[in-house]
Amino acid sequence: MNDFFAALFDPQVPFIRYALIAGIMSSIPFGLIGSFVVVKRMTYIAGALSHAALGGIGIALYLATVIKLTFISPMTGAFVFTVFSGIIIAITLINGRERPDTIIGTIWATGMSIGLLFMAITPGYTDPMSYLFGNILLISKSDLLMIGLLNLVIIILSLLFFNQFLSIAFDEEFAKIRGLNVAFYQIIIIIIISMTVLLMITIVGIVMVIALLTIPPAIAGLFAKKVKSMAVLSVILCAMFIIGGIFVSYNLKLPTGSVTVALAGIVYLFSFLFKKIIKI
């Protein structure tokens, strides 16, 4: 245990500090956007977006290695691809003519396949596992800058439009009659979710995005009376899970992302039982 704190303040091992900073910073957009995703029942949209990101990562790797467009980083590719998929989902939802789950499922799986295909035709070995399961301990100083910037954009946008998002989430039809351009806000929400998902991929990896996005708000939702308090509580919980995940995984030499999510899952289970018991 003392090892952890020794490593934390060891100038030779910056990665634990970077991981902690990135995790704590990102907890703010995670809790905030996660709360919206949970109350608006968009978990599966977030899942589809995170998995589709692999398509963008694959394409970016291919463009960078084969066509030598080295300025395209995997995260840039993931961002463009996620936002693009998000807009497709948003437009289908707005039109309301297709079955949403069909579109969500298609984007989820097709995005992943495209990613794996491009990784296969890119020379050299790319391990998809590092993207699927992420590694918060690999975060570099320049990543931190990107994470900070993305954080800032998400927080500003969601605070700016908080009431509008809330009104639309609660009663879309009424918001429309009040003169809100619901389609516009839906696209903004999807773009914000895409950015959040991207941040999460760097921290817990594609597969576990849904967990970190939904478990903290789900726990908060057991006790919160309104979205605002739910979001604040989610932010705190999310930060605790990430810090706890890094601490436990370092000490037990286990993968950080999995430990973080497992921790969140266990706390959710106990909170749920606790709520049931105090109700009786």
Place this chain on the structure above:
Amino acid sequence: MKSKRNKIVINNLSFGYNLNQPVLKDINLQIKEKEIVTIIGPNGGGKTTLLRLILGLLKPDTGTIFIDGKPPRSAQKNIGYVPQQSSFDKKFPITVSDVVLSGRIKTFGYYSKKDKAKATESLEEVGLSGIETKPFFSLSGGQQQRVLIARALSTDTDLLLLDEPTSNVDPSTGRNMNSLLKRLNDRLTIVLVSHDTGFVANITQRVLCINKTVVEHPIDEQFSNIIASSYSGQSMIVRHDSHLTDPSSEKDTGNE
């Protein structure tokens, strides 16, 4: 009484979700200022569709709708819409004051002091002061309905459109709703959609039956009084002078 201005004018309105199956056909009706009008009719008869057309959420295939002389899309901001309380996601965490405030939502920016004052005033008007911080879904069905009315009132509207206001509420709540709507009618035009004719006829001035076409039924005062005494003032009889058309038949009976 002075002759009142028309609030809603509908001319030759037809609408169908499919081309060959009109849901509403040749609807003509006028609703005057400060009237309480009830739209009744069988399920699938087009009540809700008509409401959505008035709200500008659907576009008529033919014919016109005018609210204060304006088409629905530009008049919709002046309509105080009260949806069915049962249509909401019961798990949504939101307080009463946030629900009412959403009547003041703008494209951009936060709620002002004036918005908050208006929300408080509207809650007072429906008789629900002091529950602002309670979760909306912890309230009873009748209270939720009144909060939704307060939200509509906070929009500074002079036209209330209520969709099934007494669905899922007990009789005493229905009575309260009655007196609330009667009171609001002093300054507002009110259009109700309902299948609960007992509740409705007691306060309404006109009853429109919608079943693809529209038929107006006179309210029989004399008979209502007899019934009222035996039902402790709860009902009024709607005389069905004409018969409703069968939704499956294409024939257009029942019109004058």
